[in-house]
Structures are given as C-alpha cells and as structure tokens.
Amino acid sequence: MRPSLLDPLFVPVTSLDGVGPKVATLIEKVVPADLTAREARAGDLLFTLPSSIIDRRNRPGIALSAEGAIVTLDVRVDRHQPPPRGNRSVPYRVFVHDDTGEMALTFFHANATWLERSLPVGEHVVVSGRMEWFNGRPSMVHPDHIAFADKAEGLPLVEPVYPLTAGLHAKVLRRAIGQALARLPALPEWQDAELMRRQTFPGFADALRRIHNPADPIDVSPEAAAWRRLAYDEILAGQVSLALVRANVHKHVGRRLQGDGARIEALRAALPYRLTASQEQALTEIDVDMAKPDRMLRLLQGDVGSGKTVVALLAMARAVEAGGQAALMAPTEILARQHFSTIAPLAEKAGLAVAVLTGREKGRERAGILEGLENGSIDIVIGTHALFQETVRFRDLAFAVVDEQHRFGVHQRLAITAKGEAPDMLVMTATPIPRTLVLTAFGDMDVSRLTEKPAGRQPIRTVTLPFERYDELVGRISDALAEGQKIYWICPLVEDSDEVELTSVEERHAALRQEFGSRVGLVHGRMNGRDKDEAMRAFKQGETRVLVATTVVEVGVDVPDATIIVIEHAERFGLAQLHQLRGRVGRGSKASTCVLLYKPPLGETATARLSVLRETEDGFRIAEEDLKLRGEGELLGTRQSGTPGFQIARLEFHADLLEIARSDARLLLTRDPALESERGEAIRVLLYLFGRDEAVRLLRAG
Numbered sequence: 037m038r039p040s041l042l043d044p045l046f047v048p049v050t051s052l053d054g055v056g057p058k059v060a061t062l063i064e065k066v067v068p069a070d071l072t073a074r075e076a077r078a079g080d081l082l083f084t085l086p087s088s089i090i091d092r093r094n095r096p097g098i099a100l101s102a103e104g105a106i107v108t109l110d111v112r113v114d115r116h117q118p119p120p121r122g123n124r125s126v127p128y129r130v131f132v133h134d135d136t137g138e139m140a141l142t143f144f145h146a147n148a149t150w151l152e153r154s155l156p157v158g159e160h161v162v163v164s165g166r167m168e169w170f171n172g173r174p175s176m177v178h179p180d181h182i183a184f185a186d187k188a189e190g191l192p193l194v195e196p197v198y199p200l201t202a203g204l205h206a207k208v209l210r211r212a213i214g215q216a217l218a219r220l221p222a223l224p225e226w227q228d229a230e231l232m233r234r235q236t237f238p239g240f241a242d243a244l245r246r247i248h249n250p251a252d253p254i255d256v257s258p259e260a261a262a263w264r265r266l267a268y269d270e271i272l273a274g275q276v277s278l279a280l281v282r283a284n285v286h287k288h289v290g291r292r293l294q295g296d297g298a299r300i301e302a303l304r305a306a307l308p309y310r311l312t313a314s315q316e317q318a319l320t321e322i323d324v325d326m327a328k329p330d331r332m333l334r335l336l337q338g339d340v341g342s343g344k345t346v347v348a349l350l351a352m353a354r355a356v357e358a359g360g361q362a363a364l365m366a367p368t369e370i371l372a373r374q375h376f377s378t379i380a381p382l383a384e385k386a387g388l389a390v391a392v393l394t395g396r397e398k399g400r401e402r403a404g405i406l407e408g409l410e411n412g413s414i415d416i417v418i419g420t421h422a423l424f425q426e427t428v429r430f431r432d433l434a435f436a437v438v439d440e441q442h443r444f445g446v447h448q449r450l451a452i453t454a455k456g457e458a459p460d461m462l463v464m465t466a467t468p469i470p471r472t473l474v475l476t477a478f479g480d481m482d483v484s485r486l487t488e489k490p491a492g493r494q495p496i497r498t499v500t501l502p503f504e505r506y507d508e509l510v511g512r513i514s515d516a517l518a519e520g521q522k523i524y525w526i527c528p529l530v531e532d533s534d535e536v537e538l539t540s541v542e543e544r545h546a547a548l549r550q551e552f553g554s555r556v557g558l559v560h561g562r563m564n565g566r567d568k569d570e571a572m573r574a575f576k577q578g579e580t581r582v583l584v585a586t587t588v589v590e591v592g593v594d595v596p597d598a599t600i601i602v603i604e605h606a607e608r609f610g611l612a613q614l615h616q617l618r619g620r621v622g623r624g625s626k627a628s629t630c631v632l633l634y635k636p637p638l639g640e641t642a643t644a645r646l647s648v649l650r651e652t653e654d655g656f657r658i659a660e661e662d663l664k665l666r667g668e669g670e671l672l673g674t675r676q677s678g679t680p681g682f683q684i685a686r687l688e689f690h691a692d693l694l695e696i697a698r699s700d701a702r703l704l705l706t707r708d709p710a711l712e713s714e715r716g717e718a719i720r721v722l723l724y725l726f727g728r729d730e731a732v733r734l735l736r737a738g
C-alpha cells in the first residue's frame with residue numbers, strides 16, 4: 037500500500053487552484069509521466085523540471101538597457117496616454133522615468149481600470165520585461181511583472197522556464213507547480229547519509245525547491261547538486277526495483293536443464309547454414325546456465341540480422357530434451373507468425389511439436405492448443421501477449437524466451453515466468469544498447485552478444501535523397517523491379533493528419549500501384565491480422581515485389597531476398613528506428629540499398645542522424661550516437677514504462693551515479709531484503725514517488 041504521507045501528491049492536478057479540466061489537459065502534455073492509464077497528479081508537476089531560466093537580475097536603468105534585453109527597472113509613473121476612443125489598434129501607453137531617462141510601457145487591448153490601479157501616476161514601481169527600442173525611443177511592451185516598489189521584494193529575479201504547449205501559459209503552470217511544491221510533505225531521507233555528504237546532495241524537498249525556484253542559472257543545469265540529487269533518486273529507484281525483480285527471480289530455485297543432445301543434433305543437421313562463432317559462443321553460455329541448478333536470466337543482444345532466432349530455437353530444444361516445454365514471446369503478431377514459419381519446419385525434423393498462439397487463434401483451434409500445452413503434447417509455443425492469459429497453462433514450462441525485450445515491461449516478464457516452476461529465461465533484444473543502459477534497463481542480467489553477422493552478407497549502401505527527386509527514385513525502382521529485386525517502401529503514418537503533412541501509407545500505395553500495378557502490396561498496423569499475414573506472405577513469396585508499409589515491419593521481419601528499402605520522411609524517424617528499418621535488407625547474399633528520402637530543409641539533429649546512418653552499419657556505434665543525440669530516456673522508450681522523472685537522469689551527465697546506485701541498491705537489499713529497516717521504509721517511499729509500485733508489490737508477494 038502506498039504510504040499515506042504521499043497522498044497529497046497523488047491527487048489529480050484539477051484539485052489545484054487555477055487548474056480546471058482544460059488546463060489539466062494541457063498540463064498532461066508537459067508532465068513527464070505515462071498518462072495512458074491515469075490522470076496527471078500533483079506529484080507529476082514536481083518532476084516537470086525547467087529547461088532554462090529567465091534572468092531578470094539585470095537592472096541597468098532605462099537609457100542603458102539594450103534592445104531585446106530582459107531588464108528590471110525601478111521607475112516613477114508620469115502619465116497615462118489611453119488610445120483615442122474606439123480605436124483599438126493604438127496601444128495604451130504609460131510613460132515612466134528613472135534617473136537615466138524616459139520610456140513608455142505599452143499595452144495592447146488594455147484594461148484601463150487595471151492599469152490605473154497598478155500604475156498610478158506619481159507611484160514608484162518596479163517593472164520587468166523585454167526592452168524594445170523604436171526610432172531611438174525605449175519601450176517595454178506588456179511587462180512580465182509590475183509591482184509597487186515597496187512590494188517588489190517577492191518579484192522573481194530568476195524565473196524557471198518550463199516546457200510549454202500551445203495554450204498553456206507559463207504563469208498558470210508555474211502557479212500549479214508552486215502549489216504542488218507547497219503540498220510536498222516532510223519525507224524521510226532515503227539516501228545514505230555518508231553518500232549525501234560526499235556528493236553534497238541537498239535533501240529531496242530542498243532539491244526540488246531549488247530547481248523550481250532557481251537563484252542562479254546554474255541551479256537548473258544537470259551538473260547542479262540539486263539536479264544530481266534528483267537524478268540519483270531516479271536512478272536508485274530504478275536500480276532498487278530491478279534488484280528486487282532479480283532477487284525475486286533467483287529466489288525460486290531453478291533446475292538443471294540437460295538432455296541427451298539428440299534433438300539438438302537433428303536441428304543442427306537440418307539448418308541450411310553453419311552457425312557463426314558468436315552464435316556458438318552464445319549457445320555455450322546459455323547451455324552452461326541451463327545446466328546449473330540456478331535460475332537463468334540472460335540477455336541475448338544482437339544487431340538486426342545477427343541470427344538470434346536460431347539461438348533461441350536451439351536453447352528451447354535443450355529445454356524440451358530435458359523434459360520441459362518452452363515458450364517464445366514476440367511483441368507483434370507478424371513476428372510471432374514469422375518465427376513460427378521459420379521454426380516449425382526445422383523443429384519438425386527434430387521431432388518437436390510446435391504451435392502458435394496469438395489473439396487470432398479462436399474456438400476449437402485455440403482449445404486444441406490450450407489442451408496441448410496443458411497435457412504436454414506441445415513442446416514449444418510461439419505467441420504474443422496472448423500467452424499471458426489466465427487460460428494458458430503449461431504442463432511444465434521450463435524455458436521462456438522473450439523477443440525484442442524492450443517492448444515488454446517488467447510486469448509482463450514476470451507474468452510469463454509465473455506460468456512455470458521457475459523457468460529459465462532468455463530475453464533477446466535487437467536494439468544494441470550501450471552497457472550503461474543495459475544496467476539501467478535490465479539491471480544485473482548476464483549478457484551474451486552476437487557480434488558478427490552471418491557470413492556472406494554484403495554491406496548496405498545508404499543514400500539520402502531529397503523529396504524533389506522522387507520521380508528519379510521511382511525510375512530506379514522500376515529498373516530494380518525489372519531485375520527482379522524486392523523493395524520495402526516505408527511511410528511514417530497510417531492516416532492523413534491535418535497537422536503534419538505526411539504522405540499516408542495508403543496514398544503512397546495508390547501512387548506506386550499506378551506505376552507498378554499489382555506488384556505493389558500494402559501492410560500497416562490498422563489492418564486485421566489475416567490481411568497483414570497475407571500481405572507479408574505475398575511479399576515473401578514474391579507475388580508482390582514492392583511492399584508499402586508502416587513501421588510494423590520495423591522489428592524482426594525477415595524477407596532475406598529484399599534488397600532495397602526506401603524510408604520516406606526519414607527525418608521523422610529516430611536513429612535507432614532507422615537502423616532497425618534498414619536492417620530489413622542486407623539479409624541475404626545480394627548487395628542492398630537503403631534510400632533515406634527526406635523533405636528539406638533538414639534540422640541539425642536530423643542532419644546528424646542521417647549522416648551517422650550513412651557512415652556506419654555498426655549498431656553499437658549507432659546506439660552510442662543516438663544516446664548522444666537524444667538522451668537515454670527516449671532511446672529505451674522509458675516514457676512508455678511510465679516512470680515519472682525519466683528525463684532527470686541524463687546518463688551523459690550522470691553515468692557515474694549509475695555505478696554508485698547499482699552497488700548501493702545491491703548492498704541495501706543484501707542487508708535488508710524486505711526493506712524493513714528505517715532506510716528500507718524510506719526507500720519504499722522513493723519507489724512510489726518514482727512510479728515503481730510494481731517493485732513494491734514484489735516485496736509483498738515475496
């Protein structure tokens with residue numbers, strides 16, 4: 037249960053003054069939390085951190101204020117000059133002076149009563165805003181702040197600037213954040229006292245107050261002590277929850293999975309190729325883990341096309357030899373079916389019974405599969421989220437493989453392992469994540485890496501092409517088709533949108549059909565499963581030769597003889613995603629090309645992204661570059677995991693903190709596995725604050 041002292045932070049933002057449903061909707065666009073399943077809360081506002089400040093400390097006097105500068109001025113009010121009656125286009129001017137000169141405060145569509153009240157003639161006032169010089173005369177249009185000189189104390193001289201969205205006024209957001217801060221209860225300190233001293237960390241509340249009420253530009257930079265403190269909180273919350281998951285996994289004793297090797301031999305004999313040295317190496321590591329009585333928890337990392345599937349298959353066969361069953365979980369139906377269609381013919385030769393289970397298997401077919409899993413006549417099941425369902429029971433699930441791991445949350449990882457008696461677990465990811473990120477995302481998992489691609493692969497030629505040359509591109513595609521090549525054509529969106537002018541996949545499909553007729557296929561996320569399958573099958577077998585698609589083909593889809601991929605609006609995709617997409621070609625022995633079609637002008641980051649892609653195919657290097665360009669939050673898609681504050685800990689600044697947090701978390705749980713000590717209790721508060729409730733739930737379950 038959530039500690040009740042956190043209640044004031046878990047109220048909806050609409051309970052704050054000045055925040056109605058409309059403002060709340062706008063606030064939901066800027067808070068750093070996943071709001072798919074809940075509304076924005078006061079606590080989310082605390083983690084909405086400023087990106088910069090407005091410095092109002094400059095008080096040069098009227099005559100010395102530079103054009104465009106933000107200044108704060110002590111002035112005396114001389115006279116008001118309202119616009120002529122009925123003429124709304126002339127502004128209301130209030131003339132003021134100080135020792136250095138005279139200026140006008142200018143207001144459009146002014147409320148005269150309000151101006152007379154805030155700027156009475158003869159009064160000494162402080163105004164702050166942007167200085168404008170026009171024809172040698174200074175003025176300030178709509179000052180940001182106006183206060184009587186004797187009440188100007190409280191005027192914020194350094195103001196935080198928050199991410200805003202159209203319609204959300206800075207003042208409204210600041211006021212809401214101010215209220216959230218005021219509701220922050222006294223919390224126990226969860227950080228180690230010695231570490232606090234060494235790092236000169238302020239307390240949690242102090243850190244938040246300092247960042248939201250900066251006294252100096254330094255206060256809102258990631259290097260500031262206050263910022264580092266919060267970054268450390270975020271990282272520690274992540275590490276503790278991963279350590280809890282891991283402890284939970286290891287708590288259940290595993291079993292030895294060893295067999296006579298007969299099925300493995302049969303499988304190897306059926307493979308049309310030899311395994312690469314990395315594949316062999318990974319298999320050896322997995323075999324060793326499986327043979328141990330401890331529970332296995334291993335991450336298999338390998339760039340797209342490095343051949344992870346066959347490694348998974350051989351490992352699953354080992355589990356079956358040992359008398360158990362195995363499950364392979366894929367993030368999409370297309371992928372699950374693709375795995376099934378590669379694995380099934382091989383498995384058959386080794387006498388393994390394989391089934392596929394997604395949301396689509398229904399009725400009698402489904403009942404048959406469920407029965408086979410329960411009575412053990414099915415050895416290996418390949419599926420999607422459908423495998424988590426309650427009705428799915430195994431006779432003896434001994435081994436679980438999760439493909440494209442980062443799409444599944446910790447929850448789901450646990451859900452599948454709960455279906456067996458402490459099954460060994462292999463998670464596979466094609467996103468080549470730098471080591472530091474493996475730790476933040478997965479904690480202390482063992483890692484195997486496929487570092488080489490199968491022999492005979494040709495490098496992919498990557499070119500960038502501005503959209504003006506579309507016709508030329510179509511000409512080249514026509515040539516390629518004449519040579520019998522297969523082409524992916526990727527578009528960013530499914531439907532036309534008014535806001536962004538993107539060619540929808542359907543429009544592109546229609547246009548290419550005009551050129552190439554029925555050889556052009558279409559697949560996108562809004563199609564139903566059977567149609568998707570059919571489109572993939574037709575392309576795979578060559579009935580269609582151009583496949584217009586959205587990013588549904590991003591992950592793992594395997595059509596080895598596709599040699600060209602065109603990515604339309606390449607500037608809209610992230611680096612990792614572009615790399616994944618490009619990996620759809622270059623899977624066979626023929627030379628391949630990736631065309632990045634873009635709409636000029638390219639922004640700075642987009643230019644950098646596209647040139648990284650042109651320079652290298654090394655997924656690990658691309659991941660490092662991506663990290664530099666974007667920060668790890670986006671890279672891992674942690675936004676989806678719904679952890680508040682995910683943006684605080686930019687690892688490029690705080691990599692050192694990660695190492696500290698790792699050992700801190702491990703030590704903490706060794707000494708106090710149930711988090712019952714005083715510090716442990718405080719850590720629970722931290723976990724709730726950072727949305728790691730699932731980790732706390734594990735404690736209770738334990």
Ligand code: ADP
Pocket residue numbers: 309310311312315338339340341342343344345346466490491592594596623
């Ligand atoms: P990924 O790691 O992206 O999941 P896949 O497992 O889909 O890669 O494999 C990509 C392609 O490479 C498949 O067509 C597969 O049959 C093939 N492949 C896998 N291992 C080898 C190998 N050792 N030699 C040749 N081809 C291989």
Ligand code: MG
Pocket residue numbers: 344345439466592
């Ligand atoms: Mg794969």
